[in-house]
Amino acid sequence: MTGYLPFTSDDPFVGDAGALRDYTHELRKTQDASAKVAAAVKDVAVASEASWVGDAAQEFRARAADGAAPLETLTAQLDETAKIINDYATALALAQYCGRAFANQAHDALVARRWIQQQLDAATWSGAPDPFAVSNLRMQLHDQDNESTRLRRRFDELQADFEESVSSTRAALFKLWSLASRLDLSGKSEELIENPKPKLTAYPGLGDGKGVRKGTDGHGNHVEQVTEDTTGLGGNAKGTTRTVTTTTKPAAGSRGLSGRAVTKKVDYSHDGKIPPADPKPSTAKKVAESTKVTVASASGTAASSRGTKAETQGKNFGGEAHAGVNAKAKANASSSIGADGITATAGVSASARLEVGASGSVTSKYVNGDISVHASVGAEAEAKANLGISKDGLNAGIDGKVFVGGEVGADGNIDLGGIGAGGHAGVTYGIGAEIDIKAKVSLNNVSVKADLGATLGLGGHVSVNINIHPKEVIHNFADLFGL
Amino acid sequence: MRFDVTPDALDTAAQQIRQQSDSLGQTPSAASLRTVPAVNGALELVDDLLRADLNGARRNLSSIAEALTSAANTYRSNESAVALATRVAP
Numbered sequence: 012m013t014g015y016l017p018f019t020s021d022d023p024f025v026g027d028a029g030a031l032r033d034y035t036h037e038l039r040k041t042q043d044a045s046a047k048v049a050a051a052v053k054d055v056a057v058a059s060e061a062s063w064v065g066d067a068a069q070e071f072r073a074r075a076a077d078g079a080a081p082l083e084t085l086t087a088q089l090d091e092t093a094k095i096i097n098d099y100a101t102a103l104a105l106a107q108y109c110g111r112a113f114a115n116q117a118h119d120a121l122v123a124r125r126w127i128q129q130q131l132d133a134a135t136w137s138g139a140p141d142p143f144a145v146s147n148l149r150m151q152l153h154d155q156d157n158e159s160t161r162l163r164r165r166f167d168e169l170q171a172d173f174e175e176s177v178s179s180t181r182a183a184l185f186k187l188w189s190l191a192s193r194l195d196l197s198g199k200s201e202e203l204i205e206n207p208k209p210k211l212t213a214y215p216g217l218g219d220g221k222g223v224r225k226g227t228d229g230h231g232n233h234v235e236q237v238t239e240d241t242t243g244l245g246g247n248a249k250g251t252t253r254t255v256t257t258t259t260k261p262a263a264g265s266r267g268l269s270g271r272a273v274t275k276k277v278d279y280s281h282d283g284k285i286p287p288a289d290p291k292p293s294t295a296k297k298v299a300e301s302t303k304v305t306v307a308s309a310s311g312t313a314a315s316s317r318g319t320k321a322e323t324q325g326k327n328f329g330g331e332a333h334a335g336v337n338a339k340a341k342a343n344a345s346s347s348i349g350a351d352g353i354t355a356t357a358g359v360s361a362s363a364r365l366e367v368g369a370s371g372s373v374t375s376k377y378v379n380g381d382i383s384v385h386a387s388v389g390a391e392a393e394a395k396a397n398l399g400i401s402k403d404g405l406n407a408g409i410d411g412k413v414f415v416g417g418e419v420g421a422d423g424n425i426d427l428g429g430i431g432a433g434g435h436a437g438v439t440y441g442i443g444a445e446i447d448i449k450a451k452v453s454l455n456n457v458s459v460k461a462d463l464g465a466t467l468g469l470g471g472h473v474s475v476n477i478n479i480h481p482k483e484v485i486h487n488f489a490d491l492f493g494l
Numbered sequence: 495m496r497f498d499v500t501p502d503a504l505d506t507a508a509q510q511i512r513q514q515s516d517s518l519g520q521t522p523s524a525a526s527l528r529t530v531p532a533v534n535g536a537l538e539l540v541d542d543l544l545r546a547d548l549n550g551a552r553r554n555l556s557s558i559a560e561a562l563t564s565a566a567n568t569y570r571s572n573e574s575a576v577a578l579a580t581r582v583a584p
Contacts, residue, residue: 026529037522038544045551048514052558055507058497067565068499074561078554085547089521092540099533177532184536191543 023170024106031100035093042089049082088191095183102176109169117162124155501573504566508559515555521548 056075059068131148134140497503524541527534 026533027527030527031529034522034524034527041519041521041548044518045548048518048551048555051514052511052555055497055511059499062497063499067561067568071558071561071565074554074558078551078558081547081554082551085544085551088540088544088547092544096537099529103529177530181532181536184533184540188536188539188543191547 024103024110024173026103028100028104028107031096031103035097035100038089038093038096042086042093045082045086045089049079049086052079052082084191088187091187092184095180095187099176099180102173102180106169106173106176110166113162113166113169117159117166120155120158120162124152124159127151127155499569501566501570504562504569508562508566511555511559511562515552515559518548518552521545 052075056072056079059072063071127148131145131152134145134148497507521541521544524537527537529537
């Protein structure tokens with residue numbers, strides 16, 4: 012049947028039960044593999060005890076023990092997730108099947124009622140209605156109304172059952188996630204703060220570029236200085252090396268260098284720090300060797316998930332509220348040098364998804380009693396900055412606007428229903444590179460912040476932040492329902 | 495299970511551990527699943543969790559295999575040294 016269906020114009024039972032079962036099947040396959048690997052690792056470790064002794068054997072068995080336990084945990088998590096999703100898929104399939112059946116029957120009842128009504132109208136307007144026929148039609152009409160009411164009630168019950176399945180599925184997944192994340196959810200007004208360390212995939216350095224300076228020293232000798240930076244193995248921040256090769260050619264008539272060119276090569280190795288400034292030949296002037304060379308780049312990402320819960324007491328609500336947040340942030344920056352000067356770009360972005368829920372006792376004009384509410388919200392923020400230094404001076408741009416020096420303002424702020432997100436880009440002067448990504452979660456505030464400071468030694472600064480206030484979200488959510 | 499402490503046997507054991515790690519595959523993604531928002535959000539959290547735990551398990555297995563390979567190389571090196579010392583001994 013197509014076209015109008017009674018009860019609802021939206022699909023109250025969203026989802027593809029088949030796709031959910033396929034997902035469950037894949038989880039089970041990974042679960043089986045994980046269980047087998049865990050057993051194999053333990054078997055090998057136990058078998059080795061009889062014939063292998065010494066430091067190497069102890070090291071192996073320690074690593075095997077460390078490796079087997081998380082595999083068993085993973086196996087249990089996969090099993091639990093598969094069970095939860097399978098139960099949900101069953102509830103969804105049942106709700107979809109029964110819901111459509113009820114809706115179809117209600118549609119049929121509606122069509123029948125229209126036909127009976129037409130018959131009744133015709134009988135009434137005929138001028139000499141047959142009392143028995145009219146009475147009969149009215150009874151049939153009444154029966155159809157009763158049938159529609161019955162189906163409506165069954166559909167409402169079905170919808171309520173499905174909503175309970177949604178709620179229990181969500182609660183079970185949230186519990187699994189909370190326990191696995193080793194969150195202590197028992198405290199009151201607990202605040203969990205995490206500062207994830209961003210992983211640098213590359214570190215500021217000259218990379219593939221090369222800088223050349225030419226000039227004269229205090230004795231009039233010609234000096235050429237080549238500066239080359241290489242990043243450590245695998246793009247790791249550690250092991251950045253700057254090599255400075257200085258070649259000095261004697262000026263005509265010079266006595267100090269015996270008429271020969273002298274080359275001096277110095278390697279500077281650094282651990283996580285930007286290489287030191289190389290010694291400049293006096294009166295040297297900087298020249299670009301190629302049209303454009305990328306002199307530095309950096310990027311970092313961080314992700315954080317946390318949850319908390321607390322007892323809360325509002326105007327109409329007393330009970331327990333909980334919040335979980337999944338936050339991600341990225342930062343990147345690059346700088347290049349060319350004939351026109353130096354340019355740098357930097358960008359950061361952050362996103363956060365907040366899941367909040369509350370259950371407890373409500374007293375309002377609409378509802379009295381125990382309730383459970385849930386809300387899911389998300390926010391994203393992004394900021395970009397461009398910085399240029401040319402013979403004409405310093406210029407910086409954000410979203411097409413041009414600023415000169417100093418700190419520049421924020422833009423893109425929103426604040427709605429306890430959710431705030433903003434972007435900020437600024438220009439500062441300084442040296443060094445720092446990526447600071449933080450996520451903070453509490454009942455009062457969920458914030459995600461990504462800050463890329465003082466890039467590339469040129470002085471770029473960008474940051475974004477997101478703020479979500481679970482209490483406000485919960486209250487605003489409750490207000491929607493008149494709680 | 496029989497466990498031989500020879501360089502080749504240790505290498506073989508390391509190889510088997512690596513194969514076991516490969517057999518774990520990837521966790522299926524829940525990203526394309528269409529469900530009601532309340533379930534979707536919670537499922538995404540668990541999806542991220544499983545992915546992170548699986549990656550951690552892989553790293554652990556790699557570490558275990560590395561310990562076996564390292565031991566094999568060490569014993570192989572010792573055997574060579576002993577053989578050399580035997581040849582040059584008066």
